[in-house]
Amino acid sequence: MISSTAPTPDAPLVQLLTPTGQRVTDPHVAFDGDRSEIEALYRDLVMTRRVDTEAYALQRHGELGLWPPALGQEAAQVGSARALRAHDFAFPTYRDHGVAWCRGVDPSLLLGIFRGSDLGGWDPADHGIALPNIIIGAQTLHATGYAMGLALEGLVGSGDPDRDSAVIAYFGDGATSQGDVSEALDWAAVHQSPVVFFCENNQYAISVPVASQTRVPIVQRAAGFGLPGVRVDGNDVLACLAVTRAALQRARDGEGPTLIEAVTYRMGAHTTSDDPSRYRDASEVDAWQAKDPLERVRLLLVAEGTSDDFFADLAADADALGVHLRAACQQIPEPDLAELFDHVFVESTVENRQQQAEHVAWRDAIEGSVVAS
Numbered sequence: 001m002i003s004s005t006a007p008t009p010d011a012p013l014v015q016l017l018t019p020t021g022q023r024v025t026d027p028h029v030a031f032d033g034d035r036s037e038i039e040a041l042y043r044d045l046v047m048t049r050r051v052d053t054e055a056y057a058l059q060r061h062g063e064l065g066l067w068p069p070a071l072g073q074e075a076a077q078v079g080s081a082r083a084l085r086a087h088d089f090a091f092p093t094y095r096d097h098g099v100a101w102c103r104g105v106d107p108s109l110l111l112g113i114f115r116g117s118d119l120g121g122w123d124p125a126d127h128g129i130a131l132p133n134i135i136i137g138a139q140t141l142h143a144t145g146y147a148m149g150l151a152l153e154g155l156v157g158s159g160d161p162d163r164d165s166a167v168i169a170y171f172g173d174g175a176t177s178q179g180d181v182s183e184a185l186d187w188a189a190v191h192q193s194p195v196v197f198f199c200e201n202n203q204y205a206i207s208v209p210v211a212s213q214t215r216v217p218i219v220q221r222a223a224g225f226g227l228p229g230v231r232v233d234g235n236d237v238l239a240c241l242a243v244t245r246a247a248l249q250r251a252r253d254g255e256g257p258t259l260i261e262a263v264t265y266r267m268g269a270h271t272t273s274d275d276p277s278r279y280r281d282a283s284e285v286d287a288w289q290a291k292d293p294l295e296r297v298r299l300l301l302v303a304e305g306t307s308d309d310f311f312a313d314l315a316a317d318a319d320a321l322g323v324h325l326r327a328a329c330q331q332i333p334e335p336d337l338a339e340l341f342d343h344v345f346v347e348s349t350v351e352n353r354q355q356q357a358e359h360v361a362w363r364d365a366i367e368g369s370v371v372a373s
Helices: 035-060 074-081 097-102 107-115 138-152 173-177 179-191 218-225 237-252 282-289 293-303 308-330 337-343 350-372
Strands: 089-091 167-172 195-201 229-233 258-263
Touching: 035 074, 035 097, 035 107, 035 237, 035 293, 035 308, 074 097, 074 167, 074 195, 074 237, 074 258, 074 293, 089 138, 097 107, 107 308, 138 167, 138 179, 138 195, 167 173, 167 237, 173 179, 173 195, 173 218, 179 195, 179 218, 195 218, 195 237, 218 229, 218 258, 229 237, 237 258, 337 350
Parallel strands: 089 167, 167 195, 195 258, 229 258
Antiparallel strands: none
């Protein structure tokens, strides 16, 4: 008889930096950067968190309609994104603010979407990162198709580091319950596409815990599709960088896709419209706060002799970023809704033009009545 309560198998977890700031080794991967590189990673972590906390405050002040916090997931995002080369391409979720930061996107450009003012603030070709995806899991298909295109264009496996490219697709544990992700994994494996699937397992799909989504660690799904999988401490920026760097190089070399499960935790709400206290205990949050991805790096840097001036300068830079974000948010222009009709079809239809005209007439009538009053 098959037991319905079979235990969930464990999966090894790659870790190179403990929550107490101690360096450890792993038999398969290593971080060989010096202290200056760790300082640069810490800067990314701090600035990413400031983007997040500032945008959260803007939403609470009524400047944004919604904001999806990334608090606690900074190491997974920064570590993986810093493994990318300039000619690689990333497909993020709506929560990957740290990935956008590492790809050189002005974080103020993240705000327009959540203010309801635009559909995306940058040209993906300029930064090697697509606009944030709202449809859960769909970006994995986009990434797989893009990766297949790289292979067809001969941009994989040539041995030229200035030419060979790879793709990374970000998604959460909740997205693994979507059919799009399974289809993407299958297609990528069959075609040996140069794509890394990076799952930020933050333990919850909105209010649904990961235990209600899968009986085994997410990384074990890789074997079923015929691709390698790696499970990494998602709060360890050094391990996330090392693991993703190896997977991306494998993709660039023409060896196919990899699934990475970064085990992390969403310390805040799913979005600013969510109340996580309704579905999880405070003790659970406290336990994960002890694994804070920023604090472990700070402890390491202090132990290795990073100067007080470095931390003071970084705090000042973070404050300046906060000022920039507040000012930029208030300067976002109100959108002309009539322009939305211009982007529905490549060649507009009679019905589309008629609806646009009706909207313009309604808008002008409203504005006229306001002026008259």
